[in-house]
Amino acid sequence: MLAQQFVNAISLGGVYALFALGFTLVFGVLNVLNLAHGAVFMLGAYAALQGVVLFRLPILAAIVLAMVVTALAGWALDRMIFATLRARQAPHLAPMIATIGVAITLTSVVEGLFGAENLRFPIQMLPSEAVNLGGAQITSLELKIILLAFALMALLLWGLKKTRIGCALRALAESPKAAALLGVNVEGLFSATSIVAALFGGMAGVLIALYSNAVFPHMGQPMLHKGIAVVILGGMGDIRGALLGGFFLGFAEVFSVAYVGSTMRDAVAFGLLFAVLLLRPEGLFGKAAQRRA
Amino acid sequence: MEWLDTFWSTYSTLVLTVGTNILLALSIYLTLACGLLTVANAAFMGIGAYTSALLTIHADSPFLLVLSCGALLPALVALVIGHPTLRLSGVYLAMATLAFGEVVRIVVLNSEETTGGALGLNGIPQRTSGFDVALAVGLALYVLLRLASSRVGRTMIAISQDEVATELMGINVRAYKLFVFVFGAALAGLAGAFNAHLTFFISPSEYGFERGVEILTMGVLGGTGSPWGAVLGGLLITILPELLRGLGHYRPIVNGMILIVIILYSPRGLWYLVRWARRLAQPAR
Amino acid sequence: MRLTQIVRGTMLALVVMVGTSGAAEIKIGAAEALTGNASQYGVPIRRGFELALSEINGSGGINGDKLALIVEDEQGKKEEAINVFKKLIFQDRVLLLFGPTLSNSAQASDPVAQAAKVVVFGTSNTADGITSIGNYVFRNSVTEADILPVTLKIAGQKTGFKKVAVLYGNDDIFTKSGYDNFRKALRELKVPVTTTETFAKGDVDFKPQLTKIKASNADAIVLSALVAEGAPIMAQARQLGITLPFIGGNGMNSPRVFELAKDYSDNLWVGSPWSVENPASENKRFIAAYQKSHGALPDQFAAQAYDAMYITAQALKRIKFTGKLEADRSALRDALPVVQWSGATGAFKFRQITGRDGKPAGYDAVQTAIVMSTKDNRYVIQK
Numbered sequence: 001m002l003a004q005q006f007v008n009a010i011s012l013g014g015v016y017a018l019f020a021l022g023f024t025l026v027f028g029v030l031n032v033l034n035l036a037h038g039a040v041f042m043l044g045a046y047a048a049l050q051g052v053v054l055f056r057l058p059i060l061a062a063i064v065l066a067m068v069v070t071a072l073a074g075w076a077l078d079r080m081i082f083a084t085l086r087a088r089q090a091p092h093l094a095p096m097i098a099t100i101g102v103a104i105t106l107t108s109v110v111e112g113l114f115g116a117e118n119l120r121f122p123i124q125m126l127p128s129e130a131v132n133l134g135g136a137q138i139t140s141l142e143l144k145i146i147l148l149a150f151a152l153m154a155l156l157l158w159g160l161k162k163t164r165i166g167c168a169l170r171a172l173a174e175s176p177k178a179a180a181l182l183g184v185n186v187e188g189l190f191s192a193t194s195i196v197a198a199l200f201g202g203m204a205g206v207l208i209a210l211y212s213n214a215v216f217p218h219m220g221q222p223m224l225h226k227g228i229a230v231v232i233l234g235g236m237g238d239i240r241g242a243l244l245g246g247f248f249l250g251f252a253e254v255f256s257v258a259y260v261g262s263t264m265r266d267a268v269a270f271g272l273l274f275a276v277l278l279l280r281p282e283g284l285f286g287k288a289a290q291r292r293a
Numbered sequence: 294m295e296w297l298d299t300f301w302s303t304y305s306t307l308v309l310t311v312g313t314n315i316l317l318a319l320s321i322y323l324t325l326a327c328g329l330l331t332v333a334n335a336a337f338m339g340i341g342a343y344t345s346a347l348l349t350i351h352a353d354s355p356f357l358l359v360l361s362c363g364a365l366l367p368a369l370v371a372l373v374i375g376h377p378t379l380r381l382s383g384v385y386l387a388m389a390t391l392a393f394g395e396v397v398r399i400v401v402l403n404s405e406e407t408t409g410g411a412l413g414l415n416g417i418p419q420r421t422s423g424f425d426v427a428l429a430v431g432l433a434l435y436v437l438l439r440l441a442s443s444r445v446g447r448t449m450i451a452i453s454q455d456e457v458a459t460e461l462m463g464i465n466v467r468a469y470k471l472f473v474f475v476f477g478a479a480l481a482g483l484a485g486a487f488n489a490h491l492t493f494f495i496s497p498s499e500y501g502f503e504r505g506v507e508i509l510t511m512g513v514l515g516g517t518g519s520p521w522g523a524v525l526g527g528l529l530i531t532i533l534p535e536l537l538r539g540l541g542h543y544r545p546i547v548n549g550m551i552l553i554v555i556i557l558y559s560p561r562g563l564w565y566l567v568r569w570a571r572r573l574a575q576p577a578r
Numbered sequence: 579m580r581l582t583q584i585v586r587g588t589m590l591a592l593v594v595m596v597g598t599s600g601a602a603e604i605k606i607g608a609a610e611a612l613t614g615n616a617s618q619y620g621v622p623i624r625r626g627f628e629l630a631l632s633e634i635n636g637s638g639g640i641n642g643d644k645l646a647l648i649v650e651d652e653q654g655k656k657e658e659a660i661n662v663f664k665k666l667i668f669q670d671r672v673l674l675l676f677g678p679t680l681s682n683s684a685q686a687s688d689p690v691a692q693a694a695k696v697v698v699f700g701t702s703n704t705a706d707g708i709t710s711i712g713n714y715v716f717r718n719s720v721t722e723a724d725i726l727p728v729t730l731k732i733a734g735q736k737t738g739f740k741k742v743a744v745l746y747g748n749d750d751i752f753t754k755s756g757y758d759n760f761r762k763a764l765r766e767l768k769v770p771v772t773t774t775e776t777f778a779k780g781d782v783d784f785k786p787q788l789t790k791i792k793a794s795n796a797d798a799i800v801l802s803a804l805v806a807e808g809a810p811i812m813a814q815a816r817q818l819g820i821t822l823p824f825i826g827g828n829g830m831n832s833p834r835v836f837e838l839a840k841d842y843s844d845n846l847w848v849g850s851p852w853s854v855e856n857p858a859s860e861n862k863r864f865i866a867a868y869q870k871s872h873g874a875l876p877d878q879f880a881a882q883a884y885d886a887m888y889i890t891a892q893a894l895k896r897i898k899f900t901g902k903l904e905a906d907r908s909a910l911r912d913a914l915p916v917v918q919w920s921g922a923t924g925a926f927k928f929r930q931i932t933g934r935d936g937k938p939a940g941y942d943a944v945q946t947a948i949v950m951s952t953k954d955n956r957y958v959i960q961k
Contacts, residue, residue, distance in 0.1 A: 001793040004818070008785040033384060035506070081557065090560030093330065097513045098556045100506060105549030108613070112542055117618040118806045120838050130817065137818055212782035213838070214810050218615055222780040225395070225502060232388040257786035262776040263403055263748055265786075270395040277389040278377045302668040302694075306660045402749055411754040415685040415707050416934065492656060494685035498749060499656075534653075535661065541651065545613055 003136040005258045011142045013250025014149035015208050019223055020230035020242040021153060022200035027231065028238070029173045029193040030082060031092065036099035037201050037227060038220025039106040040077075044070045044202025045209035045219065046110055052121060059121075066206045067199055074198025077102065078191045086190075103220070111217040120213040145207045152203065153243050156196075160239060169193060229273050305423070309491055311531045312426035313484040314511060318523035318530075319433050320480035321512035326441070327473045328453025330383065332505040333390035334481040336397040337367035339500025341482025342489040343401060343408055346417045349490065356420050356490075360429075363486025364479040371478035372471070379470045382456070394505055401497045413496030420490040429487070433480060437520040449473065481508075514555060516562020525563045603646045604894060607666035609659060609677035609687070616654030618806075619702055619879050620679040624649055626701075626876070626883030627676065629867055634887065640894045652678050652687075659683035663690045663698075671903055673910055674699060674890060676883070681705035681751050688715050695904065697911050699890065701882045704828060705755040709940030710933045714911055716941045718886050718926060720851050722759040722827055725947040729825060729849030730763050732949040732960055733798070737823045737847075741770045743796035745787060745811065747803055748776040756802035756827035764800070772796040777807060784811045785818060792820050804829035809838030816842040823847060823951075832877045836955040846952040847960075851945035852878040852923040855957050864922035878923075885921035892917045915941055924948075 019041060026034040047069035051062030081098045130137045160166035171179040172189050180186045208223070209215045226249060234245025249269060256268035301308075317334060324331045345363035348354045354362075378389050401408045408414065440446050451459045452466055460466045489495050507530065515526020533551065537544045559566040608627055611620035627647060635644050648670050652659040659678040666672050667690070674697040678684055684703040691698035692712035700708065700717035709715050733739070744760065747753035764771060772794040775787035788811070791799060799815070801808060801824050808830050815824075823845045824830075831850040835843050854865065854875055864884055868876040876884075893913040899906055918927045926945050933939030950957040 001789055004789045005786060008783070008789060012783050012785075027384070033387075081553070084557055085560055088560055090556075091513075091517075093325075093509075093513050094556050094560035097510055098553050100510055101549045101552030101556065103549070104552065105546055108545035108549060111613065111617070112546065115618065115621075116613075116615050117834065118809065118838055120809075120840075130819070139817055208782060212810050213813055214782050214806070216615075216806065218780065219782070221502075222778070222782075228388060228391065232385075232392070254786040257775070258790055262787050262790075264399075265776075266778065267396060267399040267403070270392045270399065273392040274389065274396060277381065277385060277392065299668055303664045304661075306657070306664060310657060411749050412705070412707075412751050413682070413685065416711075419689075492660060492686045493689045494656065494682070496682060496751065498682075534658070538651075542613060544651070545653075 001258070005254050007136040007138045007142075009251040009254040010247070011138070011146055011211065011250075012254060013247035014146045015204055015211065015246075016226055016230050016249050017153060017243045017246025018149045018200055018207065019204040020227045020234070020246050021156065021239065022197035022204070023227045024231045024234070024239065024242040025193055025197040025200070029169055030078075030095075030190055032082060032095040032099070034077075034099050034197070035096060035224065036077065036102040036106065037197070038224035039103040040070050040073050040198045040201040040220075041205035041208075041223055042110065042215075042217060042220040043073055043106060044205030045215045046114065047202070048206040049119060049121060049209065049215050063203075063206055066202050070198045070202025070205075071195045073106075073202075074195040075191055077198065078194035082190065082194065083187065107217050107220070114217070116217055119215045121210060121215075141210060145211055148203075148207065152200065156200075157239060157243075165189070165192070229269060232273055233276055306491065307531065307535060309421055309423060309426050309487070311528055312423075312430050313487045313491070314531045315430050315524050315527035316433060316480050316484035316487070317508045318511040318515055318527035319430075319437060319520060320477040320484070321508050322515075322517055322520055322523040323437065323473050323477045323480070325512055325517040326446075326453060327449040327470060328382075328456070329379070329470060329473065330387040331390040331474065331477070332387055332509060333371075333394050334477060334508050335500045335502075335505035336390075336394035337371065337478040337481040338485035338488070338504065338508075339397060339401065339495075339497070340367045340370060341485030342495050342500070343414070343485075344482070345486035346414050346489040346495060347407070349417060349420070350414065356425075359420075359490075360425075360483060360486050363489075364483040367482030367485075368475045368479040371475045375471045375474045379467065379474060391502070391505065394501065398497050398501045401500075408497070411497065413494055414489075415494040417489055417493050417495065419493065421487045426487055429483060434520055434524065441520060445469075510552065514552065514562055516559075516564030516566075518561065518568075519564055521567075522562050522564030525567070529563065602643045602899075604640055604643050604899075605646050605648060605670060605672045606890065607648045607650065607670060607672035607675035609650050609652045609662040609666060609675060611654035611679040611683075612649070612651035614654040616679045620651075620654070622877055622880040623677075623679060623701060623883040625868070625872060626880035627887050629864075629871060629880075630884045630887035630891075633867070634891050640891060645891065645894070648672060652683060654680055654683065656683045656686035659687035660690055663687045667691065667694050667696050672696070673894075673903075673907055676701060676886060678703075681708060681755070684708050688712075691715070695911070696907050697914060699886055699914075701886045702879055705751050706758075709931055709942050712933065712939055713930075713941075715939070716914060716928065718889060718923075718943045719882055720828075720943045720945050720947070722756045723762075724942075725849045725851075726756070726759045726827060727763040727766065728947045729827075729847060729949050730760075730767055730769070730800075732849075733823065733825050733847040733951070734767070734769070736951070736960060737798060739769075739797035739823070741772050741796055742798045742800050742825070743772045743791040743794055744774045744800045745784075745791065745803070746774075746776060746801070747779055747807060749778045750804075752829065753802045753804065753827075756829070760800050760802055760827065777803075777811075779807065781807060782810060784814050788815050788818050788820060791815075792818060796822065798823045798825055800825045801830065802827045805832045805834050805838065809835050809843070812839045812846065813842040821845075828878075831950075831957075833875050833957075834877070835952070840955075843952050843955065847949065848951075848957075849947040849949045850878055851926075851943075851947055852881040853948045853950055853957055853959060855950065855959055856924070856948060858924065860920060861922045861924075881922040885919065885923050885926065888921050889917050889919045889926065890914070892919055 023037045044066040048062040048066040051057045051065040085095050130139050168184045230245040230249050234241025257265050320334050341363040344366045345359045348359045511526035511530045516522030610623050611617050631647050650662040652662045666675050676699050681703045688698050688711045692714045697714050702719050704719050704721050746757035799822050826848045831848045896913045897909040915928050928941040929944045930938050930941050949960045
């Protein structure tokens, strides 16, 4: 059983990490707690599903469609909402409330269009041959999910470290004013960040939809909780932290179910969180310095 | 007069809910005014609700006692967790309080013998009356208005602007933060006690993330510049779904969009809008 | 000025006369979740009501009078359920109301109806503590307490399980209530439980729990879940190589399990008074009519709503309307308990239960359960 639970933890952790990456990006660079991230996650899943069902696309094309749709959503979110609030010098909680409104609207629209019931991908889409790894069953789909999540994260990390845009983003996260003075296209980069974050969130949505075969309008809610937990564990605004926090949470959840009892699963996760916050508030990898308001 | 009777029969729950929501919005106004972003008020509301409901069901205590305990226990809990938690600031504090809230919800969920767990507590007699709620809201509003215009209030604003400078001026910032946190918890607990004795039935799921977000929305939407903002926020959030009832299927969509529009065009909240309108109405000097 | 007043007055009088002339309308209300997560149950319920309504009105109505249904959305939230109940009772002045959709909401809103002395008829509330609220509370949704022991017994005979593992949703009143009933029934049948696992609503990953269950060597898995979680649970279990039978509660009796857990839906046992495979003629007629209007098979929520409307119509046909609201509402309450009806869900009658204070209270449903197991995307009735 240990091997199987280990595999369970890695797949779960991978998806948590992917979701948290988008969430933490927006917080790190735009300084906004994006509570619409769960809705974008859900949007990605529905876009891919409709791609397959309505437009009869092959699964890869449907995933690309999902990426396009969520990238658009990310762009719209920044341009229409975050930028407006930045221009008005809004208090720092205002964008968060706006994202709440966006989440409610998006979820209700999707529910109105597609109903509140669970939907799922047609069964032929999902490769389900199971591979046996040392006593653990893992389907080839799950394997692909894990690899994809790792690949995307590696890409992001590389991008942030080695490309000019990546450096500009990190500068922006440190101080928008300094970055602007140095000639960085601040508004453009904000939009780009929102787009990339939405892409990751949408991607996570598609992967979870394929993994669990359940697509429903409120699927973003529980994910948002977990995402918040992950970024606290890993440190708000820290990419590596989101990654490792995701796996940490995945392992914590799976192993607490296996060895403590599933009723206490959430208690363990949040209890751990609380403990981390009290003992090391910046998370496992966050910067110790406090952010100025 | 029959019109009034029908109105009250149909809308009494709504009106009383406006009252409890205003109390909740006031509880978060208090913490926000001090620069603290706490999402624990939903959990405090839950603690107050369960405490008061259990007292009524098992001990049949007089309502005033029930309400007081409903406000007191969350305040005590806030005192205990406030010390370590309030060292954090900004989003970290928000997250810690969120985590705390989840832990409370899970504890309630799993202590079936006392709280009924997922099945909730039902059959709570309806003891909340318009008079009680109006009195509580009036009192809270009065106290907070006086507080806001007093030196304490100005200190709180100073803390929210720049904590370090305020500390350097010799103010015991931690004490202020703790006071605000505990008072907010008491208000939220009171609201929970009222709500429990209004709807016959409570369950753990009502005091989780969604409630916390709703309280926060009321506070920010109304505006954190004044306790009146909380009144506006509480009023709007409660009445809006009822006003939009005619929209049927589109109700939640319009609800979400109204939220977005309000915050986009008045990011400081409705109170700011009201003040601005009033200033416009004044003749030029 | 006087002329316009006269004209206006006459027009108003005419409108009033036209409006109230013709066959009188009997108003009943329904508060169901039409938006929000619970709308997946509320919408089929509404459809069941409306189908029955059009059939009843089309064949003479209630002794010549037409039945009118006022539907309101309670969003699956308890405060909204209370508000909607009050509106239907005090503003729309309905004779009786159906709903709400969720047991949670019913706990909060049914006391309102009881206090106002208006019958509230639930078609989808199965948790404990609802009909015990008072003698104006009725329901035709058979509780798990009555069905689960039958399901367990028959499934046990046919599959021969000796020990079971239990998996249930511990944060939802419906699945938790189902679990309590399962546990009681298992204890009475003296079936040992190898391990008990839980999940939460909205979870999508059940592999940790299922892995643990697999390791516990149970012969069957007792599952208290709604289809939204239940179907992924079955699919993931099969993917993990678990071939054990699943024994489900009420929530798993839905044709949606075939879509959602396609190819993995076999070997699920459920008990319910309604089965889409039940060949009784009333049922077949209902299924055909529903399919014609909505292009999909009905589920048990629609079936129970459909029957509830007919049961209410039977009671309405027996009372003499006096035109005074309180008297009529009370007459309806007295006429309802004796109704016996055979509809889509089979033979039905009410049974009064005692409330918490020992006095007679509300009315539960008495119906026989049909136990079915799934095979090849169909429910097969087991005798």
